[in-house]
Amino acid sequence: xxxxxxxxxxxxxxxxxxxxxxxxxxxxxxxxxxxxxxxxxxxxxxxxxxxxxxxxxxxxxxxxxxxxxxxxxxxxxxxxxxxxxxxxxxxxxxxxxxxxxxxxxxxxxxxxxxxxxxxxxxxxxxxxxxxxxxxxxxxxxxxxxxxxxxxxxxxxxxxxxxxxxxxxxxxxxxxxxxxxxxxxxxxxxxxxxxxxxxxxxxxxxxxxxxxxxxxxxxxxxxxxxxxxxxxxxxxxxxxxxxxxxxxxxxxxxxxxxxxxxxxxxxxxxxxxxxxxxxxxxxxxxxxxxxxxxxxxxxxxxxxxxxxxxxxxxxxxxxxxxxxxxxxxxxxxxxxxxxxxxxxxxxxxxxxxxxxxxxxxxxxxxxxxxxxxxxxxxxxxxxxxxxxxxxxxxxxxxxxxxxxxxxxxxxxxxxxxxxxxxxxxxxxxxxxxxxxxxxxxxxxxxxxxxxxxxxxxxxxxxxxxxxxxxxxxxxxxxxxxxxxxxxxxxxxxxxxxxxxxxxxxxxxxxxxxxxxxxxxxxxxxxxxxxxxxxxxxxxxxxxxxxxxxxxxxxxxxxxxxxxxxxxxxxxxxxxxxxxxxxxxxxxxxxxxxxxxxxxxxxxxxxxxxxxxxxxxxxxxxxxxxxxxxxxxxxxxxxxxxxxxxxxxxxxxxxxxxxxxxxxxxxxxxxxxxxxxxxxxxxxxxxxxxxxxxxxxxxxxxxxxxxxxxxxxxxxxxxxxxxxxxxxxxx
Numbered sequence: 001x002x003x004x005x006x007x008x009x010x011x012x013x014x015x016x017x018x019x020x021x022x023x024x025x026x027x028x029x030x031x032x033x034x035x036x037x038x039x040x041x042x043x044x045x046x047x048x049x050x051x052x053x054x055x056x057x058x059x060x061x062x063x064x065x066x067x068x069x070x071x072x073x074x075x076x077x078x079x080x081x082x083x084x085x086x087x088x089x090x091x092x093x094x095x096x097x098x099x100x101x102x103x104x105x106x107x108x109x110x111x112x113x114x115x116x117x118x119x120x121x122x123x124x125x126x127x128x129x130x131x132x133x134x135x136x137x138x139x140x141x142x143x144x145x146x147x148x149x150x151x152x153x154x155x156x157x158x159x160x161x162x163x164x165x166x167x168x169x170x171x172x173x174x175x176x177x178x179x180x181x182x183x184x185x186x187x188x189x190x191x192x193x194x195x196x197x198x199x200x201x202x203x204x205x206x207x208x209x210x211x212x213x214x215x216x217x218x219x220x221x222x223x224x225x226x227x228x229x230x231x232x233x234x235x236x237x238x239x240x241x242x243x244x245x246x247x248x249x250x251x252x253x254x255x256x257x258x259x260x261x262x263x264x265x266x267x268x269x270x271x272x273x274x275x276x277x278x279x280x281x282x283x284x285x286x287x288x289x290x291x292x293x294x295x296x297x298x299x300x301x302x303x304x305x306x307x308x309x310x311x312x313x314x315x316x317x318x319x320x321x322x323x324x325x326x327x328x329x330x331x332x333x334x335x336x337x338x339x340x341x342x343x344x345x346x347x348x349x350x351x352x353x354x355x356x357x358x359x360x361x362x363x364x365x366x367x368x369x370x371x372x373x374x375x376x377x378x379x380x381x382x383x384x385x386x387x388x389x390x391x392x393x394x395x396x397x398x399x400x401x402x403x404x405x406x407x408x409x410x411x412x413x414x415x416x417x418x419x420x421x422x423x424x425x426x427x428x429x430x431x432x433x434x435x436x437x438x439x440x441x442x443x444x445x446x447x448x449x450x451x452x453x454x455x456x457x458x459x460x461x462x463x464x465x466x467x468x469x470x471x472x473x474x475x476x477x478x479x480x481x482x483x484x485x486x487x488x489x490x491x492x493x494x495x496x497x498x499x500x501x502x503x504x505x506x507x508x509x510x511x512x513x514x515x516x517x518x519x520x521x522x523x524x525x526x527x528x529x530x531x532x533x534x535x536x537x538x539x540x541x542x543x544x545x546x547x548x549x550x551x552x553x554x555x556x557x558x559x560x561x562x563x564x565x566x567x568x569x570x571x572x573x574x575x576x577x578x579x580x581x582x583x584x585x586x587x588x589x590x591x592x593x594x595x596x597x598x599x600x601x602x603x604x605x606x607x608x609x610x611x612x613x614x615x616x617x618x619x620x621x622x623x624x625x626x627x628x629x630x631x632x633x634x635x636x637x638x639x640x641x642x643x644x645x646x647x648x649x650x651x652x653x654x655x656x657x658x659x660x661x662x663x664x665x666x667x668x669x670x671x672x673x674x675x676x677x678x679x680x681x682x683x684x685x686x687x688x689x690x691x692x693x694x695x696x697x698x699x700x701x702x703x704x705x706x707x708x709x710x711x712x713x714x715x716x717x718x719x720x721x722x723x724x725x726x727x728x729x
Contacts, residue, residue, distance in 0.1 A: 138194065234375060284350070312350065472512050551593065552593070
């Protein structure tokens with residue numbers, strides 16, 4: 001009798017014999033805190049019966065092809081071997097595993113078909129669904145907008161209305177720390193927005209009150225890759241002039257030609273004031289690179305049949321004709337003239353007109369246009385006022401989504417587990433909030449312990465490392481490299497936690513994919529911001545490509561000469577691309593490793609750095625970093641001299657595995673443990689199962705603790721500032 005059942009996307013697959021496999025369960029192994037574990041099994045072989053062949057779309061046939069629809073169950077005609085399918089493994093009708101199944105290969109021998117599969121659960125579900133997708137694959141097109149001082153002000157004044165912000169970061173564009181061109185401001189998307197879109201694309205949801213905390217909702221990802229803030233020419237508009245009706249003639253005698261300018265007198269758009277009043281030409285008001293197009297439509301007549309010429313002159317110099325076109329007599333002239341993109345210096349005068357011989361007459365109408373840049377220009381232009389911002393171009397394109405998500409988990413020591421009622425919904429909770437230390441909720445395994453089998457009690461000092469290094473990734477920008485790493489030989493904001501252990505020498509490294517962004521105070525004012533550039537041998541700022549960053553957005557902060565209440569303002573100036581003043585501000589949009597440069601309560605450093613680049617108002621650097629909030633309790637537990645790992649054999653049943661809950665304590669002989677790992681549970685065997693239990697220094701609570709209601713989902717948590725628990729799955 002076959003006691004096993006394997007269900008794939010709601011269909012029970014055929015089995016010739018019981019599933020000969022074992023399962024290991026762990027949410028996080030205390031010996032490898034940089035890993036997030038998952039339930040897993042060895043390969044499961046399924047026979048190639050007609051039913052199974054149909055369920056797996058006959059993929060054993062090299063000529064088989066089928067359509068695939070993403071929102072339909074991954075089974076039958078819709079089966080795609082590159083996508084996961086939901087799976088359950090039951091023994092005697094009791095669920096012992098839930099996750100996803102993956103067909104790794106198919107073998108055929110003497111006509112016998114076998115499907116070699118493996119099942120994977122928990123965190124791997126979503127990581128497999130993310131696959132090789134990059135952050136650049138996320139669609140942010142709905143966030144596109146036109147950049148302008150008015151839009152910046154609205155984003156700063158009403159942050160609740162936007163899923164991105166514009167923090168003040170010195171990207172190397174400002175030469176004096178006071179004037180900032182508008183292209184220095186790049187949008188930063190909130191971390192939660194990334195996660196929401198990644199989960200939606202993968203077909204998952206999540207329940208995480210921590211993600212709703214003010215701290216987490218302030219996390220942003222600024223632009224850090226080498227990105228010239230540009231826009232296509234067809235989205236850039238500097239100038240559009242229209243001609244007016246005008247008749248002009250040459251009544252001169254002899255061979256005296258007359259040059260008349262085309263009457264571009266109506267301004268549809270003149271962004272920089274190039275069109276000089278009633279004149280028909282323009283004068284460049286700042287050095288720039290731009291192309292021009294003249295879309296001409298006029299009539300030229302000459303009683304003697306003589307042709308005229310169209311000139312484009314530079315600086316009214318007939319010896320410097322940029323374009324010369326012949327205009328036949330007695331005809332309508334329809335012509336588009338292009339002046340390719342080139343550098344124009346301040347004061348350059350550009351004139352276009354018709355040079356006609358005697359007896360000539362020209363009739364200008366309103367159909368002619370003068371454009372800058374040319375509509376046919378295929379080049380790009382620097383980001384400027386009114387240019388649409390391509391939000392997808394602001395994303396670090398080469399970062400894998402799963403690496404991004406795992407670093408967010410590591411950063412805050414988060415645990416992920418599956419919703420018992422919905423395997424596409426994940427619960428995400430900080431480790432400090434995960435465990436239920438209430439003795440009354442513990443599961444009693446006292447009578448499941450095999451007392452006649454060997455038991456091991458191992459001091460955690462034998463398993464834990466001597467040193468734990470929590471750090472960001474090294475980067476090469478000026479402040480990370482020259483001003484910090486080359487001096488101190490360490491990463492800005494790293495934390496070394498050293499255990500009191502004379503024997504162990506290993507270092508356990510926990511590294512994020514992000515790099516730190518040291519906050520720098522501008523000289524003579526209170527503006528504190530990241531500086532993201534390199535500096536050459538002449539101490540000139542250089543834009544470059546840098547690693548992905550993460551910051552806390554703190555909103556508008558006062559820009560003053562000092563941190564005192566009575567200190568006067570120190571305004572900064574927003575300029576356009578060419579240095580013209582657009583607006584002056586007495587506040588600045590702060591973002592940095594701190595939540596606030598003055599009232600500091602959260603720090604994205606793991607620990608205080610050796611040196612900082614601004615003056616603290618109170619003269620101290622409070623230790624409120626990632627280590628203190630999310631890692632200190634855990635590291636202290638596993639390195640405590642009284643913490644122990646208890647290994648023993650237990651008589652576990654499929655029903656025990658079905659009700660396995662890592663949040664609950666395990667009671668054995670009036671001692672309470674945290675469940676660390678269940679090794680190779682064999683659901684079809686009466687064999688004993690090895691279990692690892694962790695006896696930590698954390699006190700067990702005899703009375704049920706009080707809880708504060710956090711959300712309508714029924715999760716009862718303490719505040720963001722203190723450890724809390726989720727009593728029910």
